[in-house]
Amino acid sequence: MADNRWGLWSAIAFVLIAAAIGGMIPPYDTGLLTQMLIYGIFAMSLDVLHGYTGMPSLGHAAYFGLAAYVAAICSLKLGWGFEAAGAAGIAASALAAALFHLLALRTAHSYYLMITLAFSQVLWSLAVSWTDVTGGDNGLPGVLRPQIGSWSFGSTIAYFYFALAVFVVSAAMLYVFVTSPFGYALRGIRDNEMRMRALGYHVWAYKYLASIVSAAFAGVAGELYMYLNNFVSPSALSVTVSAQVLMMILVGAAGTLFGPVLGAGVFVILQYVLSTYTDRWLFVIGVIYVLLALYAPQGALIYLRDRLKARQRRSAG
Amino acid sequence: MKPLEIRALSRNFGGVRAIADVSLALDSGERRAIIGTNGAGKTTLFNVVNGQIPPSSGEIFLFGENVTRMPLHRRATLGLARTFQITSLFRNLTVIDNMIIAVQALTTAHFVFWRRLAHYREVLGRAEALLEKWRLTEFRHEIVRNLSYGTQRQLEIVMALAGNPKLLLLDEPMAGLSAAETHLATDIILNLDRGITVLLIEHDLAAAFKIADRITAMDQGRIVAEGTPEEIRQEASLQKIYARGGVRHE
Amino acid sequence: MNFWIINTLNGLSLAMILFLLAAGLTLIFGLMHIINMAHGSFYLLGGYIAISAIRLTGDFGTGALLAVLAIAVTGVIVQRLFLARLYKQEMPQALLTLGLLFIVADVAFFTWGGDPLLVPEPRLLQGGVRFLGVIYPLYRLFLIGWGLATAFFLWAFLERTKIGAIVRAGMDDEEMVRGLGINMPLVFTAIFALGAALAAIGGVLGGPLLGMFPGADFEVALLAFVVVTVGGLGSIRGAFLGSLLVGLVDNFGNVWFPQLSLFTIFVPMVIVLALRPTGLMGRV
Numbered sequence: 001m002a003d004n005r006w007g008l009w010s011a012i013a014f015v016l017i018a019a020a021i022g023g024m025i026p027p028y029d030t031g032l033l034t035q036m037l038i039y040g041i042f043a044m045s046l047d048v049l050h051g052y053t054g055m056p057s058l059g060h061a062a063y064f065g066l067a068a069y070v071a072a073i074c075s076l077k078l079g080w081g082f083e084a085a086g087a088a089g090i091a092a093s094a095l096a097a098a099l100f101h102l103l104a105l106r107t108a109h110s111y112y113l114m115i116t117l118a119f120s121q122v123l124w125s126l127a128v129s130w131t132d133v134t135g136g137d138n139g140l141p142g143v144l145r146p147q148i149g150s151w152s153f154g155s156t157i158a159y160f161y162f163a164l165a166v167f168v169v170s171a172a173m174l175y176v177f178v179t180s181p182f183g184y185a186l187r188g189i190r191d192n193e194m195r196m197r198a199l200g201y202h203v204w205a206y207k208y209l210a211s212i213v214s215a216a217f218a219g220v221a222g223e224l225y226m227y228l229n230n231f232v233s234p235s236a237l238s239v240t241v242s243a244q245v246l247m248m249i250l251v252g253a254a255g256t257l258f259g260p261v262l263g264a265g266v267f268v269i270l271q272y273v274l275s276t277y278t279d280r281w282l283f284v285i286g287v288i289y290v291l292l293a294l295y296a297p298q299g300a301l302i303y304l305r306d307r308l309k310a311r312q313r314r315s316a317g
Numbered sequence: 318m319k320p321l322e323i324r325a326l327s328r329n330f331g332g333v334r335a336i337a338d339v340s341l342a343l344d345s346g347e348r349r350a351i352i353g354t355n356g357a358g359k360t361t362l363f364n365v366v367n368g369q370i371p372p373s374s375g376e377i378f379l380f381g382e383n384v385t386r387m388p389l390h391r392r393a394t395l396g397l398a399r400t401f402q403i404t405s406l407f408r409n410l411t412v413i414d415n416m417i418i419a420v421q422a423l424t425t426a427h428f429v430f431w432r433r434l435a436h437y438r439e440v441l442g443r444a445e446a447l448l449e450k451w452r453l454t455e456f457r458h459e460i461v462r463n464l465s466y467g468t469q470r471q472l473e474i475v476m477a478l479a480g481n482p483k484l485l486l487l488d489e490p491m492a493g494l495s496a497a498e499t500h501l502a503t504d505i506i507l508n509l510d511r512g513i514t515v516l517l518i519e520h521d522l523a524a525a526f527k528i529a530d531r532i533t534a535m536d537q538g539r540i541v542a543e544g545t546p547e548e549i550r551q552e553a554s555l556q557k558i559y560a561r562g563g564v565r566h567e
Numbered sequence: 568m569n570f571w572i573i574n575t576l577n578g579l580s581l582a583m584i585l586f587l588l589a590a591g592l593t594l595i596f597g598l599m600h601i602i603n604m605a606h607g608s609f610y611l612l613g614g615y616i617a618i619s620a621i622r623l624t625g626d627f628g629t630g631a632l633l634a635v636l637a638i639a640v641t642g643v644i645v646q647r648l649f650l651a652r653l654y655k656q657e658m659p660q661a662l663l664t665l666g667l668l669f670i671v672a673d674v675a676f677f678t679w680g681g682d683p684l685l686v687p688e689p690r691l692l693q694g695g696v697r698f699l700g701v702i703y704p705l706y707r708l709f710l711i712g713w714g715l716a717t718a719f720f721l722w723a724f725l726e727r728t729k730i731g732a733i734v735r736a737g738m739d740d741e742e743m744v745r746g747l748g749i750n751m752p753l754v755f756t757a758i759f760a761l762g763a764a765l766a767a768i769g770g771v772l773g774g775p776l777l778g779m780f781p782g783a784d785f786e787v788a789l790l791a792f793v794v795v796t797v798g799g800l801g802s803i804r805g806a807f808l809g810s811l812l813v814g815l816v817d818n819f820g821n822v823w824f825p826q827l828s829l830f831t832i833f834v835p836m837v838i839v840l841a842l843r844p845t846g847l848m849g850r851v
Contacts, residue, residue: 056661058661106840106844107840108849110800111800111840113602113661114796117792118789118836121785121789122832122833124829125828125829126828126829128828129827129828130826176433179434180432180433180434181427181428181430181434182427182429182430183430184414184417184418185421187407187414194405195406195407196418198367198369198389198390198393198398199418199423200394206428213430239785250662280677282669282672282673283670285666286667289665290667292666293660293663293666294652294663297656297658297659
């Protein structure tokens, strides 16, 4: 049950199908698929922190955007190659999480939500104000897509396959992470921290590592996002982004790792469909949040599954 | 080397002395019951020994080591395990997951994040074996919050045994159990390996008298009597405990 | 010297606006454990409605009153209809208020547009006066005075009235207070409405200074959150001290390090939390 075999096979099927059709569909749709992969990684990273460890974060965009900015600055202003810039970005996010959580884990649970929000807003405001380094509101355009040796991933299709490869590697690593003994411990911590301590677990160390891993993968997603758009701006650090990724794990099923990937897919489609018909995207997110909060705070998938089970029981009994 | 030694332990909450000047020593393999009315300080005593709250004064020694300032989670590595009066399991996880988490806690695998748990056959095997030994295998895939109260209490004890403890603190293990369930639980505790020292808090005086080698009686934070079950039974000053707090008599 | 006086007064006027928000926020959390992500929305709507109401009636006082009443009623509705159903569930409550934040932000944008609007200063309070050796806007002095008065009245309410005692007791041990037969749901609604009203007053009074624009809710709410975190959840005294700290740091920070923006507030927040994880006067 904890292994979530169902989710794993769905994810594998999704990857195989995506790999097969990625080159054959219209370029715009390939772009959407790429977005799904990128947000999928982002959602999985938050799931590790929120769904598995039980640390609700409203500031995950901080790690998403920070890595993008650092990678962009390293390649545009320092002339670093893709490998170095990319690594620097991920390292920056991981380091930021490591420093931030030295403080964040000392405070009471109720504060965590607010200080994660504060942290991401501080980074956002830095991005807007520190114009010399970050380009301010205009951001940093002109970032070229990855070039590894003689392989260029500049075209839409090539970049799609690049993102797919990164997704597969990330998903595999995170899958091992959450099904490892460490991952089981995270689940215990989310459920009953005091019991974990009584059993002998050094809870702080688990939360600390989980936050760093979560931030690192959020950074991976952020960089992929930047390379997709060839550009990074303060919006990558905004509350909206944090709220959107939170919505992805809630629409999916928090704590299942692959449910949030589904949530990411749903989100991309929803955003695409709605932006065609209306400008009121923010309003729609708000309503979805209210509905989720009232009816399915554990996740829409879980809500649906429970309703299905209830109906089965009624018809069987 | 005594499994547990407490010297002049006190704990205050504001102006209230929850436990005052408590001294206690257990012999290896002993079964000791702590009895007393509500508010006598029994659970506070457990919380201090366990490490959940620090003492205001006094010292605690586990297997000869001074653990007074030792963090909660490190005491478990010395062989201390505990159950809670209000069932404290992982309610949203399955029974088998609960056992796995309990079993792996003190093994070298507990911090491994680069390998799937499935790889650690010893952990899985021991978890399954424990469930089998205590006849909980049929529940292995049940979510804990869906279990009956009695089964949960049983799991609570089994989880505490998962780490091969040498000192077991049982906080009112019979709380809320039916007469039949109490019999079962009493048998479980009686049949525990004598390599494990047991300290239990119990309101059910019949069970306490049946299990314990020695009994310590507390009232208003202090120890008021200590002795064999026979001696305690005769002790007149404890009649108020029997009248006020005692529950079932045979 | 003038530099110090003027900027300290500027910092204080900002601090008072923040206090109006932080006080409500901390009361709501202290009593009901609700992290009201939509607190900035009350501020925003209060300001926008005041702008429209003042335009309509031509009078600042009437318009302001209407706005505050409207928001108080909104607060009652939100609490009764939505939040009460999620009693004691912290995360869903935070999610719900987050949803409301987005809904209100979009509705406000749709209704009042994207350009910054100013709440007009009341005629009586326009102009400058001599104060401590400088010429200083009368309105800002009024704002500082209002903030101090509010702090005093909140203190008096909590410490000297029966209802205040109930609120304080409720923050400590709600079960007990219910057990005494007191209608806690009513107290909850009242305090939530009070918090919303205070935020609306913040919007109305702060409007002439800060302006109303899309994103003002986020900006001011974040500062209020920082204040409440620094001051300690559930403490009015903490909210007051926190407001002073954040208001002054933000102001001087913007004067000396405009490039660093919010970072200047983050630093003292980190320091305070590192030394006192529950905030200056936290009770959590």
